[in-house]
Structure formats: C-alpha cells, structure tokens
Amino acid sequence: MFKLNRRTKSEYIFDNFNIIIMFLICGITLYPIWYVIVNSLNEGADAANGGIYWWPREFTLQNYEAVFANSGILTSFGVTIAKTVIGTITHVFFTAMVAYAISRRDLYGRKLYMMIGIVTMFFSGGLIPYFLLIRDLGLFDNFLVYIIPTMFNFFHLIIFVSFFRELPPSLEEAAKIDGANDFMIFIKIIVPLSMPVIATIALFQGVYQWNDYFAGVIFVNNPDLQPIQTYLYKVVAESSSNQMMMNAPGSITTKTVTSQSIKLATMVITTLPIVLVYPFLQKYFVKGMLIGSVKG
Known part of the structure; x- marks a missing residue:
C-alpha cells in the first residue's frame, strides 16, 4: 500500500x-x-x-x-522585418564561426583573445567615437548600419564556446581523416549539431533587432x-x-x-x-x- x-x-x-x-x-x-x-x-x-x-x-x-x-509605417515595418531577418542570420553565422575558432584548444593566442573580448563587455569608447567610426565607414544613412555593427556579440560567443567545447573531439578527428577542412567541418558537422544553441542565439538577436530603435535615431536620417x-x-x-x-x-x-x-x-x-x-x-x-x- x-x-x-x-x-x-x-x-x-x-x-x-x-x-x-x-x-x-x-x-x-x-x-x-x-x-x-x-x-x-x-x-x-x-x-x-x-x-x-x-x-x-x-x-x-x-x-x-x-x-x-500613413505609408511611412508600412515602410518602417518592411525595414524592421528585413533588418531582423538579415541581421539575425549574419549575426548567428559570424559569431558561431568566431566561437568555433576560439573553442579550438590549438588556436594560438586563444586566452589573449578571450581577455580582450571580456574587456569589451565592460568598457567601450563612447558614443562620439562610435558615431565617428560609423560615419567614416560609410554606414551613416545606410541600411548596413543595422547589420555590420551587430554581426558579433562577445556574450553570445561565450554561449557558443561553452556548447562547442562539449562536442566530442573525435567527430572532428574522423572528419579530418576523411579529408574535410576546418570550414567543411564547421558547416557539415558543427552547425547541424548546434541547432539548440543556434536557436537560442537567434532568438536573442531577433528580439534585439526588432526592439532596437537607437541605431535608427542616431545613424539614420532617411x-x-x-x-x-x-x-x-x-x-x-x-x-x-x-x-x-x-x-x-x-x-x-x-x-x-x-x-x-x-x-x-x-x-x-x-x-x-x-x-x-x-x-x-x-x-x-x-x-x-x-x-x-x-x-x-
């Protein structure tokens, strides 16, 4: 009983x-x-x-x-949808590639790169130097101002690196024996196995891209x-x-x-x-x- x-x-x-x-x-x-x-x-x-x-x-x-x-709101909706989709895809792909390289224990200077990245999480150059950089890069009043500056985020890199380090090294070793290079290993093996973390980072970035108004206020007059x-x-x-x-x-x-x-x-x-x-x-x-x- x-x-x-x-x-x-x-x-x-x-x-x-x-x-x-x-x-x-x-x-x-x-x-x-x-x-x-x-x-x-x-x-x-x-x-x-x-x-x-x-x-x-x-x-x-x-x-x-x-x-x-008002036709302006329909145009703005189109811009938001475009920058959310394109910005999220490019951000996930680029950040994942950098994170995969950082997760490799044979990468020379890996600890130095991590230290530099951690510093950027707490300190920045300020708004005026950032504005001057955007202007000199030709991104002012350019749609790419929503895409290029947001392609990388170090906090998201840390999440990617934590996931990549849990993948068994034997997968990469077997792929190299079959003749695959690092890029093919990343595309054919790492990315398919990383869909949970990719979905997470895509959600992070998608919400950010949808809610972001600051870039449009500061860097876009059109x-x-x-x-x-x-x-x-x-x-x-x-x-x-x-x-x-x-x-x-x-x-x-x-x-x-x-x-x-x-x-x-x-x-x-x-x-x-x-x-x-x-x-x-x-x-x-x-x-x-x-x-x-x-x-x-």
Missing part, C-alpha cells in the same frame, strides 16, 4: 499565498499593456475624458485606420530606412502624430481620432508581434543560459 503525501496546513497556506502573489505580479505586469490596447480601441475624443480602464467605452478601429493610412521602433519613438516623442492625422482618410475626423489615440494605436502595432511570439520562445532563453553550466 502506498501512502499519499498529505500537505500540512502551513504548506497549503504557503502555496496559496505564492499563487496569489504571482497573480498580483502578472496583473501588475500585464495591465499597462491591456490599458494601452483598450484605449487604442476607443474613440480618441471620448478617451480624452478618462475613465477607461478595462473595456472600450466607444469602440472604434479608426485609430488603426489612421495609422495604416525616413525610408528607419525601423518601426524608431518610427514609434518619433510618434511618441515628437509631433508626428499630428501629421498622421492630416494624412488620414477623409472619413476619419478629429472628433473620433486624436494625436494621443494614434500614439496608442502605433504602440500596439509595433509591440504586439514580438509580445505574441515571445511567450512561445521563452524556453529557449532558459535553455540557452543553462548551456555549458552542467558538466557530465
């Missing part, structure tokens, strides 16, 4: 207390997002009166119509090259929403749409895609942080 483990009264109270606390934390975290969504779905003039907390009082989609009527997050920054921080109202279709009037309602709708449009995708990919973040932490 098996005896069931019954919880004591104190354990029961403790578990329920934790559940209540977690619900409160989730509510506090999610409510600001819900508040923005609700007010973006309400008529702008009515929302200006306040008192909207849980449900739209005067439901309307004209705020979103006004946003999508509005056709600015990503959606920079577009959102300008709508919120400047008077771009007034211009968007002027470009709205004639059926949309300032009685139903205001600059504040357009700002809220723009915030929802720019943040909702990554918010919906992130929960499904959260497990890769945890797995990526644990790679190499347990040795067999």
Whole structure:
C-alpha cells in the first residue's frame, strides 16, 4: 500500500499565498499593456475624458485606420522585418564561426583573445567615437548600419564556446581523416549539431533587432530606412502624430481620432508581434543560459 503525501496546513497556506502573489505580479505586469490596447480601441475624443480602464467605452478601429493610412509605417515595418531577418542570420553565422575558432584548444593566442573580448563587455569608447567610426565607414544613412555593427556579440560567443567545447573531439578527428577542412567541418558537422544553441542565439538577436530603435535615431536620417521602433519613438516623442492625422482618410475626423489615440494605436502595432511570439520562445532563453553550466 502506498501512502499519499498529505500537505500540512502551513504548506497549503504557503502555496496559496505564492499563487496569489504571482497573480498580483502578472496583473501588475500585464495591465499597462491591456490599458494601452483598450484605449487604442476607443474613440480618441471620448478617451480624452478618462475613465477607461478595462473595456472600450466607444469602440472604434479608426485609430488603426489612421495609422495604416500613413505609408511611412508600412515602410518602417518592411525595414524592421528585413533588418531582423538579415541581421539575425549574419549575426548567428559570424559569431558561431568566431566561437568555433576560439573553442579550438590549438588556436594560438586563444586566452589573449578571450581577455580582450571580456574587456569589451565592460568598457567601450563612447558614443562620439562610435558615431565617428560609423560615419567614416560609410554606414551613416545606410541600411548596413543595422547589420555590420551587430554581426558579433562577445556574450553570445561565450554561449557558443561553452556548447562547442562539449562536442566530442573525435567527430572532428574522423572528419579530418576523411579529408574535410576546418570550414567543411564547421558547416557539415558543427552547425547541424548546434541547432539548440543556434536557436537560442537567434532568438536573442531577433528580439534585439526588432526592439532596437537607437541605431535608427542616431545613424539614420532617411525616413525610408528607419525601423518601426524608431518610427514609434518619433510618434511618441515628437509631433508626428499630428501629421498622421492630416494624412488620414477623409472619413476619419478629429472628433473620433486624436494625436494621443494614434500614439496608442502605433504602440500596439509595433509591440504586439514580438509580445505574441515571445511567450512561445521563452524556453529557449532558459535553455540557452543553462548551456555549458552542467558538466557530465
């Protein structure tokens, strides 16, 4: 006969207390997002009166119509998608190649390279020297400013190196006996075996590329090259929403749409895609942080 483990009264109270606390934390975290969504779905003039907390009082989609009527936001979406896809692929490939070289114990000066890389994690030259470097490289007002400077990240290299060091050396030895060079070993053997860590780093970089607005603010003046997050920054921080109202279709009037309602709708449009995708990919973040932490 098996005896069931019954919880004591104190354990029961403790578990329920934790559940209540977690619900409160989730509510506090999610409510600001819900508040923005609700007010973006309400008529702008009515929302200006306040008192909207849980449900739209005067439901309307004209705020979103006004946003999508502006061709600038569609262009910015295209730039964001392009830089996220291209930037993530190039970052993963280049960082993985460098990490594979660093993980090789026969690499001359490997410890020195690691020390130099660690220093860059804590110290930088500053914004002005970085801006001058970007300008002198011809990347100012260039789409490649989103790609080339982000091709390498030393923290991601450390994660890659930890994973590569766990791969058995016999795989490389067997490939070399068959006549494969280092590049072929990396492409044909290392990359297929490293899909878990590649997925993790791709997620890291993809989220960064989607959310990054700083590069578009500092290094890009051409509005056709600015990503959606920079577009959102300008709508919120400047008077771009007034211009968007002027470009709205004639059926949309300032009685139903205001600059504040357009700002809220723009915030929802720019943040909702990554918010919906992130929960499904959260497990890769945890797995990526644990790679190499347990040795067999």
